Amino acid sequence: MSLNPSINPHVSTDCVIFGFSQDTLRLLLIRRSIPNRLTDVNDIHYALPGDLVRDDEDLDKAANRVLSELTGLKGIYLEQFHSFGDPLRVTKPKDRSWLESVRQNPDARVITVAYMALIDANKAVLQPGSFSKEAVWLPISEVPELAFDHNEIFENALKALKEKVQIQPIGFELLPEKFTMSQLQSLYETILERDLDKRNFRRKMLNSGVLIPLSEKQLGVSNKPARFYSFNRDLFENSDNRYLNLRMDGSFSLFG
Amino acid sequence: MSLNPSINPHVSTDCVIFGFSQDTLRLLLIRRSIPNRLTDVNDIHYALPGDLVRDDEDLDKAANRVLSELTGLKGIYLEQFHSFGDPLRVTKPKDRSWLESVRQNPDARVITVAYMALIDANKAVLQPGSFSKEAVWLPISEVPELAFDHNEIFENALKALKEKVQIQPIGFELLPEKFTMSQLQSLYETILERDLDKRNFRRKMLNSGVLIPLSEKQLGVSNKPARFYSFNRDLFENSDNRYLNLRMDGSFSLFG
DNA sequence: TTTAATAAGTGTTTTTTTGACACTAATTAA
DNA sequence: TTAATTAGTGTCAAAAAAACACTTATTAAA
Numbered sequence: 001m002s003l004n005p006s007i008n009p010h011v012s013t014d015c016v017i018f019g020f021s022q023d024t025l026r027l028l029l030i031r032r033s034i035p036n037r038l039t040d041v042n043d044i045h046y047a048l049p050g051d052l053v054r055d056d057e058d059l060d061k062a063a064n065r066v067l068s069e070l071t072g073l074k075g076i077y078l079e080q081f082h083s084f085g086d087p088l089r090v091t092k093p094k095d096r097s098w099l100e101s102v103r104q105n106p107d108a109r110v111i112t113v114a115y116m117a118l119i120d121a122n123k124a125v126l127q128p129g130s131f132s133k134e135a136v137w138l139p140i141s142e143v144p145e146l147a148f149d150h151n152e153i154f155e156n157a158l159k160a161l162k163e164k165v166q167i168q169p170i171g172f173e174l175l176p177e178k179f180t181m182s183q184l185q186s187l188y189e190t191i192l193e194r195d196l197d198k199r200n201f202r203r204k205m206l207n208s209g210v211l212i213p214l215s216e217k218q219l220g221v222s223n224k225p226a227r228f229y230s231f232n233r234d235l236f237e238n239s240d241n242r243y244l245n246l247r248m249d250g251s252f253s254l255f256g
Numbered sequence: 257m258s259l260n261p262s263i264n265p266h267v268s269t270d271c272v273i274f275g276f277s278q279d280t281l282r283l284l285l286i287r288r289s290i291p292n293r294l295t296d297v298n299d300i301h302y303a304l305p306g307d308l309v310r311d312d313e314d315l316d317k318a319a320n321r322v323l324s325e326l327t328g329l330k331g332i333y334l335e336q337f338h339s340f341g342d343p344l345r346v347t348k349p350k351d352r353s354w355l356e357s358v359r360q361n362p363d364a365r366v367i368t369v370a371y372m373a374l375i376d377a378n379k380a381v382l383q384p385g386s387f388s389k390e391a392v393w394l395p396i397s398e399v400p401e402l403a404f405d406h407n408e409i410f411e412n413a414l415k416a417l418k419e420k421v422q423i424q425p426i427g428f429e430l431l432p433e434k435f436t437m438s439q440l441q442s443l444y445e446t447i448l449e450r451d452l453d454k455r456n457f458r459r460k461m462l463n464s465g466v467l468i469p470l471s472e473k474q475l476g477v478s479n480k481p482a483r484f485y486s487f488n489r490d491l492f493e494n495s496d497n498r499y500l501n502l503r504m505d506g507s508f509s510l511f512g
Numbered sequence: 513t514t515t516a517a518t519a520a521g522t523g524t525t526t527t528t529t530t531g532a533c534a535c536t537a538a539t540t541a542a
Numbered sequence: 543t544t545a546a547t548t549a550g551t552g553t554c555a556a557a558a559a560a561a562c563a564c565t566t567a568t569t570a571a572a
Binding site: 436437438454455458474477478479480481482483 | 520
Binding site: 197199200203204207218220221222223224225 | 529530531532533537538539540541
């Protein structure tokens with residue numbers, strides 16, 4: 001069995017963290033440099049932040065701990081979206097050396113509980129991970145080959161995100177505290193991968209009641225300064241989770 | 257470790273099977289009679305159909321195997337909806353004797369991957385399980401205290417079902433091959449726990465294209481006989497799954 | 513054989529939501 | 543002063559949703 005009795009060698013958690021910055025949706029990945037015995041140069045590997053769950057640890061807490069340990073991100077609302085359990089999901093030869101370097105029991109069959117989150121990539125301060133590992137943001141259009149079945153997990157998360165955004169107001173964690181209507185629209189356009197009508201978008205967002213118009217305006221831009229808005233978080237205080245199951249009044253729907 | 261090396265003592269799967277019969281939404285449960293040393297009568301315990309996953313087995317397949325072994329139901333489309341991982345979820349004293357009777361390693365921390373399905377309770381043929389166990393349908397309003405955290409799992413499934421029904425045409429597995437519009441409406445009203453307007457319901461359902469009107473009508477009822485309908489299954493043949501992600505044309509939505 | 517009871521079936525109108533569409537306003541840089 | 547840039551605004555038409563009440567076909571009972 002495991003050399004470390006507090007670690008459960010059969011259950012892991014992986015985090016798909018989406019971040020929005022510079023009008024681009026990005027994915028948070030762990031990059032590792034691994035010496036290649038053959039070529040004498042370092043191979044670069046990417047993976048989702050993820051690790052084994054402790055035996056006495058709740059899944060949600062495990063996901064937060066793992067994310068925090070690997071990237072420095074703390075207190076992020078993570079939403080579980082799927083568990084992946086292909087018995088061969090970690091056994092591909094390409095993943096073997098990595099697996100051996102991070103697992104005490106590299107042959108264990110491990111299922112992973114996947115979480116996702118949406119955060120403001122600009123506000124997130126990434127801590128350097130342990131040696132030879134670092135956390136990096138990559139645009140979702142440039143996600144490389146990832147370890148294990150992480151590409152599949154990422155694709156699933158992206159699909160779930162696109163569906164979610166259709167029926168719930170999102171963006172709470174995705175934008176700065178104060179943001180302009182254009183930033184918000186740009187976020188939706190990025191996630192949905194299509195253009196939206198400016199006037200219709202504004203009308204719908206304002207009618208939904210999730211936005212609070214602030215008196216403050218942009219400064220120092222060489223065009224008409226935009227008004228800032230913030231999210232009306234009070235609306236969601238009483239709900240168990242923050243962006244799922246939040247249809248405002250049972251009938252909220254964006255861009256059906 | 258496990259005495260049976262092919263069983264993973266840390267991962268289980270539980271199935272929340274909803275069935276619809278006699279205008280009532282029902283839950284499929286396993287009932288066990290366990291001798292009580294103190295009272296000399298049998299205690300009756302209920303639980304969701306569930307068991308440990310094999311070490312070389314895909315999660316989806318495991319859920320189907322477990323369901324089939326415990327209830328006789330085969331080939332049912334099961335949809336994963338959440339994993340539950342409270343470290344104390346199986347450790348309550350009330351569950352101890354049961355746990356010891358079904359687990360080789362009753363102290364293992366076990367996370368469970370929960371699946372749900374909707375089927376026609378009348379069509380489902382329940383096989384008697386192994387000795388002292390049987391599968392029974394109970395109306396969801398009469399679900400008793402269940403083993404482990406199964407009440408929580410059930411509540412979660414019900415909530416997920418209510419959300420799902422809002423955006424997708426469901427009922428494929430929930431009603432007989434031929435059904436009347438009233439039966440279908442009754443199903444929706446049961447799941448949503450609210451009344452729907454008859455005319456608006458019929459219009460929406462017919463416009464959606466998911467129903468095929470049959471020429472056959474009810475016989476032997478002491479009122480105007482209702483027309484039968486069947487589902488247009490062809491619409492869904494090409495989709496990976498049968499009632500999720502099926503917004504008909506990207507914008508299908510019932511009773512928003 | 514008539515009547516009562518029951519659930520099925522049927523349209524219209526109003527209200528709400530959506531989608532398409534083009535110009536003016538405020539600011540800075542040149 | 544002018545040019546460039548992005549913010550901000552309203553209307554109309556089409557589609558979807560919601561509200562609403564009477565007639566019809568059948569059996570059971572009188």
